[in-house]
Amino acid sequence: MVNFISIDDGRAVGQEVHDPHPHRNQLANPSNPCESIPFSLTPTSPLQSTSVPPSSRSPRLNWSEQIDTGSSIYSHVLLSISKDSTMANTIRLYLTCIRNTLEAAMCLQNFPCQEVERHNKPEVELNTSPELIMNPVLICRNEAEKCLIETSINSIRISMKVKQADELENILAKKFLRFLSMRAEAFQVLRRKPVQGYDISFLITNYHCEEMHKHKLIDFIVQFMEDIDKEISELKLSVNTRGRLVATEFLKQFI
Amino acid sequence: MILLQSPSRFLLQILHDRLLSQDKGVDIDCQTVEFDDVRYHIQVSMRNPKVLVLSVALPLPPEEAASFDGLPFGAIEAIKAAYGPVVQILDPPKDGFDLTLKINLAKLPSDEEQKNAILLQIASIREVVLGAPLKILLKNLSMKTVGPEAGQPVALVHRPNESFFVVPQADKATVVYPMRFLDSIDIVLATSFLQEFVEARRTAALNNAPACMWSQSPPPELKGAPESALTANAGFVTFVVNPRHVEGKKLDRTVWNLLTFHAYVSYHVKCSEGFMHTRMRRRVDTLIQALDRAKSDAEKLKKMVTGPSFKKWFVI
Secondary structure (H helix, E strand, O other): OOEEEEEEEOOOOOEOOOOOOHHHHOOOOOOOHHHHOOOOOOOOOOOOOOOOOOOOOOOEEEEEEEEOOOOOEEEEEEEEEOOOOOHHHHHHHHHHHHHHHHHHHOOOOOOOOOOOOOOOOOHHHHOOOHHHEOOOEEEEOOOOOEEEEEEEOOEEEEEEEOOOOOHHHHHHHHHHHHHHHHOHHHHOOEOOOOOOOOOEEEEEEHHHHHHEOHHHHHHHHHHHHHHHHHHHHHHHHHHHHHHHHHHHHHHHOOO | OOOOOOOOHHHHHHHHHHHHHOOOOOOEEEEEEEOOOEEEEEEEOOOOOOEEEEEEEOOOOOOOOOOEOOEOOOHHHHHHHHHHHHEEEEOOOOOOOOEEEEEEHHHOOOOHHHHHHHHHHHHOHHHHHHOHHHHHHHHHHHOOOOOOOOOOOEEEEEEOOEEEEEEEOOOOEEEEEEOOOOOHHHHHHHHHHHHHHHHHHOOHHHOOOOEEEEEOOOOHHHOOOOHHHHOOOOOEEEEEEOHHHOOOOHHHHHHHHHHOHHHHHHHHHHHHHHHHHHHHHHHHHHHHHHHHHHEOHHHHHHHHHOOHHHHHHHHO
16 A cells, blocks of 8 residues: 655665555546646656666666556656765655655645534544545655655645664654654644654645645755754764763873 | 862852951851752851851762761861861761861961962862862872772762772772763763763873773672672773872872762763753754745735734634
């Protein structure tokens, strides 16, 4: 049920998952192209053949798309990165992939609740009616970092798992993300509690899309992700620098 | 202020003020608490303006660091040696305190420099009293003699209900600190700080500093120590002090630094957490500004024109 997109160093990992509920993608309003085709991922770099020599520095993009006539579309993206590329390359690709997915997925419209009169609820949180929920997409950078994007007709939920290499990064990430989650009111699109299995979650509804420009909202989400990574590595660096300074001052006293 | 200062600023301030105001001034009766459960109570009455009564309460010692009459070993001799006729020990100490001193300002030397030095020394009462046993052990080291406890860990108090260990030998003294912290975040930060100590010692500039080691499990020097002292959630730090670290003028500074090592690390862990909070708040502000940019101009105009009172009216 999940479209699985994995960006991995040196290995190509990706699975094509068959959707047991093909009717899910047939929505009430076929005129809106966004709804009938859940994701048409357009890669920013042009299609390249697989015969590119491995010594080249640019990542090879193997792109295969299978369209099953009549029912659903599932696509998988295999990103096999040549072994010389650095970590900096993968973060750009990861964020670009997320950005493109969000651009395709963020087509929200107002949808009053079907069960209760005069109520208007974010359908992605309730998960009751299968015709309103679209296939979730999981974008993995590696085993530790991933991003889950679940869309419905009037809301989209984005959950992120942040990289935590060692004990120190673990507590710094936890502290920082708790700090942000407590201020969810100020952020409006942030969810107070992350989805189970993830570190932080966003909930964007059609009202947010009406108030704010869609592309700027996506810019904000991507910038948020970058900022979290940057902040955690800067906090770790500041702790190490301070530790070094403290130790040097103390030991200097004995000389 | 990176390093912890030996003279207590509270005491120093009061002493200087008292000296400046001579026969004028009011009665003073102040209490204060310093880090690691050290309390001061200072009293001056205008009937005897030249006499200050200073009471000191020390941290509660654990069982392995036994105290003699409530004071660390050698404290009374250290006080007499440091202050001479200016200070007189009152026995029994005031209720709730471990030590009471009567300071006679009339007996201060007239020379300005010596007077300031004695006042500074009085404000460092904590170092004199708590550091007395450590000072004796390190003095033995500098004279290359050993007392009766050679090779055995000696427990000394530095925090309430916790002690650190000194293993004196003829040519060196090994000081072992079991580091304990209450908060889980403190533990992780302190562990990374303590590992930096080991790294910093390896740099060439600090070759003359005491050798520094960190380990998660109790080091072999602590073999004779009681079981309760051997649990530490942030590991054990070991310093090896050589005679050249304790000769002459360096002895006092070394005693103070070793005495307050745990407090020093704890202080910097807390500073680090405070700094992280400031950074996180700044980052939150930046992100909210980014979100504001996403708002359409029509929304912003609407928010500017209609105030909150207008919205309230609509709800009704």
